[in-house]
Amino acid sequence: MSGAADGRRTVTRAEVEDFLYEEAAVLDAWDYSTWLEFFEPGARYEVPTTDYRPGWSLHETGSFVDDDWELIQARVKRLKSRKAHAENPHSRTHRSITNVRVFDDAEGNDEIRISAAFIIHRARDGRFDGYVGTYDHLLAVTESGLRFRRRRAILGHELLTAGARLSFIL
């Protein structure tokens, strides 16, 4: 399956998979400087709450993460600090990304919408927590590759169980 964008070129699922796998590796390696390069300036990062329903705007509801570009940068700066106590020492994360789908229903002609299933295992404090959900991303299509325009992680959980938190990037 492929999605058309900008009339100049077609984006294949393989290209999207490569992008997501690369990002997962960068996040698991805790390489946040490189992670920012996956975004276009002005991008957003969103994690809705577990009662989220499709169509909700995070501007109108509560959420877990509602970061504009400035807050994404503040979040990265924090995570790189030794004083981000919730992530110092860092969580060990292990990400699996599957069920990648590419849609051609994005509003702009220079972007595509994609979805994927994620499973993230996080080890810390002698425990393993699991995070399962769906990515619902808008990707800007450029000649030099894909970039996040909106990076949204939707949890499949009914609630966050004890010990689970979103102090790392979902």
Place this chain on the structure above:
Amino acid sequence: MTEATVGVDLPLIVEDWDRLTFRVNREAYRSDEIFARERDQVWMHTWLYLGHETEIPEPNDFKVRTLAGRPLIFVRDESGEIKVFLNSCPHRGTVLCRENEGNSRMFSCFYHAWAFRTNGDVAAIPGAEAYQETEEFRKSMALRTVARVDQHEGYVFVSFDKDVPPLLEHLGEAAEYMTMIEEQHVGGMTTLPGAQLYSVRGNWKLAVENAMDGYHFSPTHNTFVGYLRENGFAVTDDDQYVYNLGRGHSLLVLTGHGGRISMIWEPRFGEDERVRTEAHRAEMVERLGEKRAHYVADESHILFVFPNLLLFDIEGLSIRQIEPVAPDETAVRAWQLVPRIEDAAARALRMKTVVSFVGPGGLATPDDIEAYEAVQRGIQATIGASPVELDYSDMSRGMADEVKGVQGRSIDEGAMRGFWRHWLSAIGRDDALAVRGDRPAAFLEGRKMP
């Protein structure tokens, strides 16, 4: 001690007015016996925050919610009245409503198809002719209610004990701060969908202490303080105070920890918000008068209403409910409260700003959660310690001022001491308070607004 004593036989609180120390026995965070006592003596016999009436705005809207481990249905009946039922079929005890939320004229039990109206009345019992005295039987099988339900400014409280004092008497001075929130905007406030439901591996009292603890703000939230400073806000702990409001309630008043959407502008909020803030202030002064507008707008408040409600009236407003699950586990539920009437740009800024701080995905709350969990793990180290004093946590900060009658600062631990004294009494263990030296004639209680 001839043997390691674990326990609740030791004083739970030791306050020493000669040495100016206040110590809490760490069994208070760990013990199953104390946890059971809290459930029985506190949660079953006081007002508990259940939810906000704006969560169920329309007739037949409902939410299910567990309080004190008991599954409840929070519903607005057909006539618009708020009702609270045990979420358990009176027939055999089956969970009646298995949806988390919705709108329904009936609650039907799937097991034997008994059905109930949203006012609790039996609507249908299949094959009812098989029962004697059918009408009386139907009445006896209405949904079980909680003993008391009442509300203040839209905050709905329940009690499992019918003999609690009236809600307003229980709330005492805390009621006024809830009213001040409602007065922030013309048209009052409403909750929004998008509830943060999470859980922490720590005792519920650690969450209460943390909220009343201005001392932790700078070290724990170092990265958030850095973010505020970079964005032009002069973060300070000066001239900020904490108050025991009586009945276990307490209030932290902050003016130096961050701006307030629509009330105290800071550069990160942007120029449009500066204009809106000035206009809103003028409107508030007109509506409330200069002095009242000052107290409503210029202070951030963190209000703890004993035992399970925290109101964070800070950058924006969050309602946080704490539900103890086990000695070392606490469920947390948080809702954002916003002005009913607010323009879209202000609302978007508010939502972004609030969740940038609070909640398990914010830039600050995860470090608080780290603190509760690190304390809960760390206090395993002193179980049965010898000498026993090692198994106590210290909350002495500010006692030197307290004996002089000086109001406790936000970075002191006076609100925690007030909470713990009330807690000890509430669990029926006044006998476990050891007082050494001469207690000052009166503790400072309440807040006198000039």
